[in-house]
Amino acid sequence: MAAHVSSKTSESSDKVSVICRALRRAIIEQALEPGAKLPEDALGERFGVSRTIARHALGQLAAEGLVELRRNRIAVVATPSWQEARDAFDIRIELERLVVRQLAGKLTKAQIAELNAHVDAEDRARGGTDAVSIRLATEFHILLAHMTNSPILVRYVSEVAYRCCLTLSLYSRPHSTECAINEHRAIIAALAKGDAAKVMELMHHHLDSVANRALVAPTPQRGRDLLDILAPYADEVTSNRVIKLPKLARRS
Amino acid sequence: MAAHVSSKTSESSDKVSVICRALRRAIIEQALEPGAKLPEDALGERFGVSRTIARHALGQLAAEGLVELRRNRIAVVATPSWQEARDAFDIRIELERLVVRQLAGKLTKAQIAELNAHVDAEDRARGGTDAVSIRLATEFHILLAHMTNSPILVRYVSEVAYRCCLTLSLYSRPHSTECAINEHRAIIAALAKGDAAKVMELMHHHLDSVANRALVAPTPQRGRDLLDILAPYADEVTSNRVIKLPKLARRS
DNA sequence: AGCGCTTCAATTGCATGCAGTTTGGCTCTC
DNA sequence: GAGAGCCAAACTGCATGCAATTGAAGCGCT
Numbered sequence: 038m039a040a041h042v043s044s045k046t047s048e049s050s051d052k053v054s055v056i057c058r059a060l061r062r063a064i065i066e067q068a069l070e071p072g073a074k075l076p077e078d079a080l081g082e083r084f085g086v087s088r089t090i091a092r093h094a095l096g097q098l099a100a101e102g103l104v105e106l107r108r109n110r111i112a113v114v115a116t117p118s119w120q121e122a123r124d125a126f127d128i129r130i131e132l133e134r135l136v137v138r139q140l141a142g143k144l145t146k147a148q149i150a151e152l153n154a155h156v157d158a159e160d161r162a163r164g165g166t167d168a169v170s171i172r173l174a175t176e177f178h179i180l181l182a183h184m185t186n187s188p189i190l191v192r193y194v195s196e197v198a199y200r201c202c203l204t205l206s207l208y209s210r211p212h213s214t215e216c217a218i219n220e221h222r223a224i225i226a227a228l229a230k231g232d233a234a235k236v237m238e239l240m241h242h243h244l245d246s247v248a249n250r251a252l253v254a255p256t257p258q259r260g261r262d263l264l265d266i267l268a269p270y271a272d273e274v275t276s277n278r279v280i281k282l283p284k285l286a287r288r289s
Numbered sequence: 290m291a292a293h294v295s296s297k298t299s300e301s302s303d304k305v306s307v308i309c310r311a312l313r314r315a316i317i318e319q320a321l322e323p324g325a326k327l328p329e330d331a332l333g334e335r336f337g338v339s340r341t342i343a344r345h346a347l348g349q350l351a352a353e354g355l356v357e358l359r360r361n362r363i364a365v366v367a368t369p370s371w372q373e374a375r376d377a378f379d380i381r382i383e384l385e386r387l388v389v390r391q392l393a394g395k396l397t398k399a400q401i402a403e404l405n406a407h408v409d410a411e412d413r414a415r416g417g418t419d420a421v422s423i424r425l426a427t428e429f430h431i432l433l434a435h436m437t438n439s440p441i442l443v444r445y446v447s448e449v450a451y452r453c454c455l456t457l458s459l460y461s462r463p464h465s466t467e468c469a470i471n472e473h474r475a476i477i478a479a480l481a482k483g484d485a486a487k488v489m490e491l492m493h494h495h496l497d498s499v500a501n502r503a504l505v506a507p508t509p510q511r512g513r514d515l516l517d518i519l520a521p522y523a524d525e526v527t528s529n530r531v532i533k534l535p536k537l538a539r540r541s
Numbered sequence: 542a543g544c545g546c547t548t549c550a551a552t553t554g555c556a557t558g559c560a561g562t563t564t565g566g567c568t569c570t571c
Numbered sequence: 572g573a574g575a576g577c578c579a580a581a582c583t584g585c586a587t588g589c590a591a592t593t594g595a596a597g598c599g600c601t
Contacts, residue, residue, distance in 0.1 A: 051360060051554075053348070076582065087556045089341065092583085096305070096345055100352040102441065108303060109562050109583055124439040131383040187376040189354065189452070193445065200441070303584075328552065339586045344553085361553055361592050 052086050056094040059084065064103055064114055065175065065202040066168040071116040075104060101196050103203060115203060119252065122204035126248035129197045133178060133244060134237045136194060137224065139185045142231025148184055152225045155180055159218050168206075175202050177221055201248075209251040217247060304338050308346040311336065316355055316366055317427065317454040318420040323368040327356060353448050355455060367455060371504065374456035378500035381449045385430060385496060386489045388446060389476065391437045394483025400436055404477045407432055411470050420458075427454050429473055453500075461503040469499060 060080075063069045080091035099106040105115045117125065144152075159173045175198050182194035220243040227236035312332075315321045332343035351358040357367050369377065396404075411425045427450050434446035472495040479488035 053554095078582070081556095088583090089555065089557085093345060093348055096348060097352055100349055102444070111563095111582070121439070121441060124441050127387060128384065128441060128445060131387055132380065135379060135383055187373070189373060189376050189380060189449075192354070193380060193449075197441075197445075330552070333586095340553090341585065341587090362594095363552070 067206040075112040141233035319458040393485035
């Protein structure tokens with residue numbers, strides 16, 4: 038379902054694009070968690086292509102910010118910092134305000150029907166896993182972007198939405214999707230009515246609240262990761278056996 | 290000069306990145322015009338690397354929208370439509386408003402000095418070629434983005450600015466940079482003063498006027514290219530010999 | 542001459558191979 | 572038993588080679 042949401046920007050049917058799409062989906066559905074390793078060999082074998090192609094696909098995804106590529110090291114699914122997550126949402130808000138501004142009052146009946154159908158699908162998926170809900174919610178926004186007929190806007194909204202998706206899997210708590218679905222419906226209604234200012238405000242509030250629900254308090258770990266996180270625990274074991282830090286730290 | 294404006298997002302020092310930077314620069318300085326062919330062999334030979342690497346670089350630039358990659362065909366420098374150019378500027382306006390919003394009143398003296406130095410460089414370059422002026426003007430904006438310390442924002446602003454650069458070379462008339470330089474100075478001043486609303490307004494107006502100066506009338510060719518452009522002429526030759534369409538159409 | 546067909550050089554799509562780097566275990570020592 | 576150092580396996584960086592596709596010149600036909 039919702040196959041029409043696939044990015045068509047220079048993504049035809051060559052093997053690289055296929056792998057990109059597969060990995061992208063695996064990432065945003067959290068089948069691949071942030072930090073998961075992505076060895077070129079393994080990808081190549083899994084998708085039945087050579088390492089060259091897998092490598093190229095990783096390059097593309099790195100350009101989108103979904104994977105991190107360190108020289109001579111295994112590529113990993115990106116692990117955005119909290120601040121980066123917040124920045125991504127800020128950018129997303131502006132981009133999507135632009136989307137709805139362009140769309141307000143300009144949607145055909147068919148398009149509105151399509152949007153409603155999508156939200157219905159979201160509704161139906163409420164019983165399923167969080168991963169699917171998050172993906173559908175994201176695809177709603179990408180569907181909106183597509184309706185602007187602006188390839189550039191589609192590209193940026195898609196990318197930043199995927200990124201946000203990724204951060205949700207990192208920083209989100211159990212998640213409640215219901216209100217988000219209602220907000221989607223409200224946005225559709227305002228778009229149909231053609232009230233640009235209103236729908237921009239709705240979109241802003243919608244994304245802002247998603248961000249605030251998801252990105253819980255900065256958890257003063259403005260330093261990097263793990264070492265800071267473990268700092269408080271370290272106190273409790275000073276006299277006991279010390280946790281093998283190098284082993285753990287390597288994971289990141 | 291202005292080497293610090295180089296995008297550092299997963300671009301360290303591997304050969305692919307080097308080639309990307311070189312091509313990017315060649316494109317925005319119009320050494321490579323839109324539509325110019327970029328055969329993998331030629332690039333590889335020119336930069337002393339294998340075709341694999343050249344290919345990978347082209348993939349990256351395609352992801353940035355600077356080159357177009359058609360299956361089994363030679364890659365070419367992107368030729369954005371007029372509408373895409375306008376869309377790019379619209380997106381850019383929003384992104385850069387975000388940049389100056391974050392920056393207003395938060396710049397160190399050193400940063401302000403750096404900005405002023407850059408504008409001075411722009412001033413000095415006024416006698417030179419348009420290409421250099423345009424590049425410097427673009428790099429001013431990228432420099433601003435860097436100061437937000439938000440890698441994502443840097444990436445998007447850079448990309449969209451490069452794209453706009455590209456469109457300037459397509460649709461711009463001879464160009465007068467002087468007012469742009471003054472506007473840059475005004476923006477710095479407002480940033481230093483810390484008036485967020487004012488500087489956002491300035492940036493908006495600045496980019497909007499650049500876009501309007503550059504993107505001259507839509508030249509009613511909202512359809513695709515050539516075939517539509519030639520449509521009106523076709524009427525006049527219905528009874529005469531027909532223009533050799535395939536020959537001309539192939540050029541694009 | 543103008544038009545279509547055939548053929549060949551140019552070019553891409555992709556896999557494989559080799560060299561250099563990193564990783565993680567293993568041993569050897571204290 | 573803990574820690575430093577070494578070594579093999581794993582992995583990446585890159586070049587090269589081969590098959591497939593494309594573009595355009597050459598050729599014959601009307």
